[in-house]
Amino acid sequence: MGPYPPDADRMVMHIEFVALVKQVPRTGEVEVDPETGNLVREGVAAQTNPYDLHALEAALALRDRLGGTVTALSMGPPQAEDTLREAFWMGADRGILLSDAAFAGADTLATAYTLARALRDIPHDLVLAGMQTTDGDTAQVGPGVAEFLHIAHASYVLRIEEADRREVCAVVDAGDRVQRVALALPALLTVTREVNQPRLPSFRRRLATRDRPIETWCREDLAPPEGEEAYFGLEGSPTWVEEIFPPPGNPERETWRGRPGELTDRLLAQLEEWKYL
Amino acid sequence: MSVLRVAYENCDGCGACVAVCPFDGVVLEEGVPRFGAGCRVCGLCIDACPRGALGLPGEEDAGDVADLSRYRGVMVVSERAADGLDPVTLELMGEGRRLADALGEALSVVVAGADVDAEARECLVHGADRVLVLDHPSLAHFRPEPYTDALEGAVRHALPSIVLMAGTPVGRSLAPRLAVRLRTGLTADCTSLEVNERGELLQTRPAFGGDIMATILSGNHRPQMATVRPRVMPRAGRLPVTGTLERLPFRPDPEYPGRVLEVREKPAADTVADADVVVAAGRGIRRAEDLDMLHRLADALGGVVGCSRPLVEAGWLPSTQQVGLSGRTVRPKLYIACGISGAIQHVAGMRGSERIIAINPDENAPIFDVAHHALVGDAYEIIPALLDRIEERGDARAV
Numbered sequence: 312m313g314p315y316p317p318d319a320d321r322m323v324m325h326i327e328f329v330a331l332v333k334q335v336p337r338t339g340e341v342e343v344d345p346e347t348g349n350l351v352r353e354g355v356a357a358q359t360n361p362y363d364l365h366a367l368e369a370a371l372a373l374r375d376r377l378g379g380t381v382t383a384l385s386m387g388p389p390q391a392e393d394t395l396r397e398a399f400w401m402g403a404d405r406g407i408l409l410s411d412a413a414f415a416g417a418d419t420l421a422t423a424y425t426l427a428r429a430l431r432d433i434p435h436d437l438v439l440a441g442m443q444t445t446d447g448d449t450a451q452v453g454p455g456v457a458e459f460l461h462i463a464h465a466s467y468v469l470r471i472e473e474a475d476r477r478e479v480c481a482v483v484d485a486g487d488r489v490q491r492v493a494l495a496l497p498a499l500l501t502v503t504r505e506v507n508q509p510r511l512p513s514f515r516r517r518l519a520t521r522d523r524p525i526e527t528w529c530r531e532d533l534a535p536p537e538g539e540e541a542y543f544g545l546e547g548s549p550t551w552v553e554e555i556f557p558p559p560g561n562p563e564r565e566t567w568r569g570r571p572g573e574l575t576d577r578l579l580a581q582l583e584e585w586k587y588l
Numbered sequence: 589m590s591v592l593r594v595a596y597e598n599c600d601g602c603g604a605c606v607a608v609c610p611f612d613g614v615v616l617e618e619g620v621p622r623f624g625a626g627c628r629v630c631g632l633c634i635d636a637c638p639r640g641a642l643g644l645p646g647e648e649d650a651g652d653v654a655d656l657s658r659y660r661g662v663m664v665v666s667e668r669a670a671d672g673l674d675p676v677t678l679e680l681m682g683e684g685r686r687l688a689d690a691l692g693e694a695l696s697v698v699v700a701g702a703d704v705d706a707e708a709r710e711c712l713v714h715g716a717d718r719v720l721v722l723d724h725p726s727l728a729h730f731r732p733e734p735y736t737d738a739l740e741g742a743v744r745h746a747l748p749s750i751v752l753m754a755g756t757p758v759g760r761s762l763a764p765r766l767a768v769r770l771r772t773g774l775t776a777d778c779t780s781l782e783v784n785e786r787g788e789l790l791q792t793r794p795a796f797g798g799d800i801m802a803t804i805l806s807g808n809h810r811p812q813m814a815t816v817r818p819r820v821m822p823r824a825g826r827l828p829v830t831g832t833l834e835r836l837p838f839r840p841d842p843e844y845p846g847r848v849l850e851v852r853e854k855p856a857a858d859t860v861a862d863a864d865v866v867v868a869a870g871r872g873i874r875r876a877e878d879l880d881m882l883h884r885l886a887d888a889l890g891g892v893v894g895c896s897r898p899l900v901e902a903g904w905l906p907s908t909q910q911v912g913l914s915g916r917t918v919r920p921k922l923y924i925a926c927g928i929s930g931a932i933q934h935v936a937g938m939r940g941s942e943r944i945i946a947i948n949p950d951e952n953a954p955i956f957d958v959a960h961h962a963l964v965g966d967a968y969e970i971i972p973a974l975l976d977r978i979e980e981r982g983d984a985r986a987v
Binding site (some may be wrong): 498 | 626674731736767771772809839849850865922966969977
């Protein structure tokens, strides 16, 4: 292989990108068993959090344009290596998995601490994360990491306009408005799905990265300073799940059966009664 | 990596843990439970184990109770819209008032921004006992870093037991920073809140893809922080003013690393979250052209077209129209689901709709579990006929 990226000799910048990625259950394929009300899932089928693919793509695209390296960083059980392997197939240069029984049961505070602790030992100018995960759905870990690192962040990034060694410009969703913001690096962005279209894993890169190791870091590698030894995992998590229960049922349901013409008549009458027509 | 502690000497391999686990997080291997990637440490199996062989790894200590008692009252963090107080603030205040009354404590509201006197007054006339104003030019536009500093000041000043913030893009960007700053727990996107006799906040939210509700506590830390899903809680009403207004000092860092260059109104395309009527299409719609009938129905009802994920993936509709966990959460007055099976991922984004009509030929479609009117039939027969009837009505009226 020649120099990578191909026009490396024209590069003047070297920016360190880190993409935060998480392996999640395939929630999109979860269905409810109508008989039992239980979740029907095919084993423990897992995938990379879809939003994180957009974060990774953003890092890769900026690296390809500006120069630098992309590190994919994840925390999870050993099988989360699959997600980092997929990051290699998309073009990530380095993969680090934070995995230790001591990290298990972490809520968003402990997760953010653990990732931030690792980032102290990983060069990072721009950290990118998905806006949320499809399993936790909290959107809390990205901003939490930024706070632990004392760096700027923007959540819900719709577009990354430009970046250089010192600053990144982005358009962010701020509810009823959109903001254009400029953040001094190092900074962290959490991205929406609008930000780009993730590239597909490539077979060529799959072959090329076949022997590339994934680094696994455990709690000892993160060397928490005195007073922060209990910040990991369940122990470091202020929140706990007290109870889980099925959503309230639906006693209000009216089922309408009949010929299509009858259903149409009833629907029309109902919409008229509600004054939509 | 075993997530839960197994007392193997007590385990008889009965499999009750495997049977109760909704996530396939545990399997029996050589007659003993083995926890895998699916385990969410939800604890169902701990309760289900007839021999008490399962437990969490290590117990949390109970916290410093004397210290916790210094924190009192409910604090709501207000949010501003382009033209004054965002309505979500009144929802937070309605809920905050109820919780404060249950605790017998006060409701405070933080108003941060530049030139926010009008917003502060709005909070007073909607029943706040204390309005804490942080008024400074560097807070003119939302940026997480100065706002975290400002709110940290307000929390350290008032020492609330509970802090409620909006589950909006701004609230969900700011709240996690503040929670880390305060080293306390934060629960996202709650749909129901209660307090128990110990003053602990019971925070209920849809979890694990929206099919299960989880009640979450962070009772050993203060303040207990939650973001609240918009359009779920009733708004606070106007009340005679009895509260007070306090201005808090704010000294900005001279070198915040972020700047707002420009603020624009959101493009009109993003309307599915705001529409009063949503006509939604699912996989039962077979061709992109067939969306035309749904657009016509939406027009007739004064609404917009939404969809489930497969239609966005097929490129038939933009992702801004997607309703569901990975799209928009909507709460329209009327939601008409056409050919939508009702995967959890979709239902989680629309189950809060006021009235739900679902049209699906499969009587067992999960969408019917949340529908108020379940039409067992084919949208391809019902919708075109409905459009004809609507047109006839229009003609008849025109005559």
